[in-house]
Amino acid sequence: MIFKKQAEDEFKIKSVVSSEMDRELKCCAGIYAGKPPWLSKDNRIRTVNFAKSICSETARLTTLAIGIQIEGSARANWLQEQIDKVYFRIRHWVEFGCAYGTLFVKPNGEGLDIFTPEDVILVDYDNQSIKGLVFRDTYTEGDKFYTRLEYHRFVEVWQDGKRVCPYYISNRAYVSKSADDIGKKIALEKTKWADMMEDTPPILKANGERLDGPMFGVFRTPQANNIDLSSPMGLPMYVEAIEELRDLDVAYSRNAGEIFDSEKIVLADDRLMMPDGMNIKGRTAIELEKQREEMKLPHYVKNVFGSDSKDFYQEINPQLNTEERLSGINALLSQIGYKVGYSNGYFVFNEKTGMVTATQVEADDRRTIQLIKDMRDKLQDCLNGAIYALSVYADLNGLAPAGLYEVTYDFGDITYNREEDRARWWQYVMQGKVPAWVYFQKFEGMSEEDAKAMVEEAQPKEPTLFGEE
Incomplete structure (x- = not known):
């Protein structure tokens, strides 16, 4: 986080994310990106990137046939337009949220932007509620790299003997010639963020009361954070299965390596490589090798030099242990699936077994259904926060008439069977x-x-x- 020190100095703040939490998130980010720490330099241990598959499948089920309807006023119609713009990105948002544990969704003036923990600094929270956060936004123009830090916070102050808690947003811009350096401070007017204010006036409701929530939505995975118990940050959904993910990659790599090395090999006497009646005495090794190339022997035929009067010939057909290895791989997949919240047997390489009757299917899928229900609840909470932020943004910038709105969500049945x-x-x-x-x-x-x-x-x-x- 090259911008962290700059943000702390600029806004006189301090990140409240523990070093243990930071290390875990970075490790999981690498696993999701297909760069786990257990990869070997000799390519013997590779990765199937199953963490990505877990997040992708969870996002698919969570957003299956999702419907978002906002009604009630002209403001509601405007909010509906904003959500419609990002409708097909919501599945991606959920996947990133599953991968990083936490995702932030924030208005940008033209729609909604997303931020992972890699692009934010958590600076203040209370009882699982985020009160202070710094976002990092970037773009490139020519050989210059521009960065904007956007600081959101509630500030408690006393006015006329009453405690109020206005919301503030501060923006600072920087320019650099390297992506690895945030660079020097620059005026917002010299960037594409020229229409933004460095420091907003206090943001309150029309009646002077505190906003109902921050001007961003937060998606957080359902499981508890056992690394930092008080933190409002979530954990990547596969964090409990990292050991099994490593074992899965080892098992897969060994199975794939065995298959790769299973090609038949023929060991044939040098004398069997030559045409009948050919005199090989007195010929150089280069001449003999040229003769072999002209014969166009199969690549699996290896030449050996006989040591006695008999010609030597042997075929080697390595035996595969595919069934035993797949059985072990499926056991790992089942354990991984259970740890991330899926029913046993949901993830297998061959087929789902043990499902005999419709009742048993329903019972065995119950754990999966509960996981997706929890994910959908978290998604609704995130979208509600983002829609509220959009509404406040519309108030501040006069983008739509004031008015009440009601949000209705609808999701597809993950156990739906068309033929039934x-x-x-x-x-x-x-x-x-x-x-x-x-x-x-x-x-x-x-x-x-x-x-x-x-x-x-x-x-x-x-x-x-x-x-x-």
């Missing part, structure tokens, strides 16, 4: 509980008009009094 749903709805049709055209519209992709027309066409016509139509 189709069969159930057809049963409803057969029982007369719903008209057939509803089924065709829902599962056959028909419009309501076409579905009703088809059902009507299929109805038997009633005979008339004289048997005529």
Whole structure:
């Protein structure tokens, strides 16, 4: 964090993240990026980067068919527009939050930006509530690197005998010729952040009361922080399974290495390499090697020199232990999955086993369902904070009329099975509980008009009094 010292000097603050927490987050960031500390220089121990797969799958399930509806006023319509702009990025946000344990979402004037713990400094918190934070924003122009530090905090002051707690935002800009150096301080007017204020006036509600929350949303993983118990920062969701992730990479690398080295080898006497009747006496090694190349022998044939009168020939076919190794790998995957919150057997290389009946499937998936429920709760809390920050931002800059708003969230069922749903709805049709055209519209992709027309066409016509139509 090359900007940490500069921020501490500029704003007269001190980071409150413990050194143990900082080291753990950096280690997990490397694991997520595919650079775990156990990689070997000789490439014998590689990585399958399963931590990335865990975070990606969790984000997929968490945001499955997510719907966010904001209603109630013109302000609500404006907020809906802002969320719609970032709708397809929300899954990425959740993945980063799972990887780093904590993610911050903040208005930037044109939408929302995200920040991982690598780009923030936590400077003040109280009872798991963040009160002070410094964000780092950067961009490059030509050979110059620009950095902006944005300091958010609540400040308790007394006015007219009453305690108030206004919110302040301070911005400082820096320029450098190296990405490894924050550089010298520069006026905001000389950067792309020219429309920002160095120090905002006190930010309060219209009635003079304190804001309901900070001007950013926070996504935090559900599990408790056992490294810094009082910290509001979350832990990467795979932090409890680091040892197993290392073992998985070792097991995979050894299995892959065994497969790579399993190619058949043929050891053949030098005399078997030459055409019949060829006199090899007196020929140099270079001449003999040239002769072998001209014969275009398969690459797995290795030449050996016979030491007796008999020609030597032997085939070596290494035996693989693939089944035993896959069994061990799947045991590791199951243990990793359990530690990060998934049901046993959710992650396997071959197939999910032990699922016999629908009831058993539901029971075995219950742990996974609870994990995703917890993740969705944390996501809603983060988005609520970000939407509130957007609303305050709109007040400060006159971006939308003031007004109340209500946010409704909807998520897809992670256990949904289309074929089971189709069969159930057809049963409803057969029982007369719903008209057939509803089924065709829902599962056959028909419009309501076409579905009703088809059902009507299929109805038997009633005979008339004289048997005529």
